[in-house]
Amino acid sequence: MNCAVAWSPPSSALVHRPGRVRRWRSSVRPCAAAVEQEGGAAGEAPRLVLHDSLDSVGVATAHARAAREGFVAQVGRLTRVSAGSSIAISRGPDLARAALCVAAEDDSLVSHSSVPLPVDAFIARLDDLSTGFCAGGNFPPSGAPPEVFFDYLNRYLYVHKGFRRTNGVSDVRIMYLHSVLTCRSGSALMLALIYSEILKTVRTYGLLDFDAEIFFPNDLNSLPRGYDKQKSKLVDEPHIMTSKSLLVESFYADFENFEVCILAISI
Numbered sequence: 001m002n003c004a005v006a007w008s009p010p011s012s013a014l015v016h017r018p019g020r021v022r023r024w025r026s027s028v029r030p031c032a033a034a035v036e037q038e039g040g041a042a043g044e045a046p047r048l049v050l051h052d053s054l055d056s057v058g059v060a061t062a063h064a065r066a067a068r069e070g071f072v073a074q075v076g077r078l079t080r081v082s083a084g085s086s087i088a089i090s091r092g093p094d095l096a097r098a099a100l101c102v103a104a105e106d107d108s109l110v111s112h113s114s115v116p117l118p119v120d121a122f123i124a125r126l127d128d129l130s131t132g133f134c135a136g137g138n139f140p141p142s143g144a145p146p147e148v149f150f151d152y153l154n155r156y157l158y159v160h161k162g163f164r165r166t167n168g169v170s171d172v173r174i175m176y177l178h179s180v181l182t183c184r185s186g187s188a189l190m191l192a193l194i195y196s197e198i199l200k201t202v203r204t205y206g207l208l209d210f211d212a213e214i215f216f217p218n219d220l221n222s223l224p225r226g227y228d229k230q231k232s233k234l235v236d237e238p239h240i241m242t243s244k245s246l247l248v249e250s251f252y253a254d255f256e257n258f259e260v261c262i263l264a265i266s267i
Helices: 003-007 029-033 049-056 062-075 095-111 119-134 146-160 177-183 188-204 234-239 243-252 255-266
Strands: 212-215 225-228
Touching: 049 062, 062 095, 062 243, 095 119, 095 177, 095 188, 095 243, 119 146, 119 177, 119 188, 146 188, 146 225, 177 188, 188 212, 188 225, 188 243
Parallel strands: none
Antiparallel strands: 212 225
16 A cells, blocks of 8 residues: 555545535645655646636735645655654654645735745744753753653643643634744644654654654543653554654645635635
């Protein structure tokens, strides 16, 4: 099975709801389907149907197209191995950059700004957040067991930095990484992504000497938290977020929210 399976639209995206606009921005299947082997190259880019339609009615889409190309470029780095890897390992695509490209595309189409969302600036902000955990008194003592390590990390992210989980559809910002980094309030998906980026930085610095995993909550209130994978149980498997799953959720999570933008443009 190749990575193209990841890009079949979820059933919720295909159901027409009364009073809502049925829309389809485009499929990234051609790009993902081309990644057949480890290190495979991406194929022909998909046609951007929504952007073409907006261009035809005079809505500028240059920044949105660039953002979509950035997202598809990250999708093109998926392989069968990296697609099924946990975000705690973060192989293949740059998940944070992919999520920011989704935000940049929608921000461009909603705001009609002449300036694109500064993706690199938010990557730098995320890097600062991650390196901040490794500095000063935020990092656990050398040789601390995994339980202590994650106690420090959870305290740093959810107490010291004040990130919190927010649910509901009334505030669309919870699904956009740049807004979560700014407001420190977001969905479980975005919090898990931030958590994984901190782990990636710690691993890059050679400060992680055990197999870390992230427990992704399926309820409405819990926070993503890390644990020692060597001590995991079979019941933990459904709570592991893979790179493929996160990319799919990031791309489709704004379907409901973006319909408001399409309605505004079409009026």
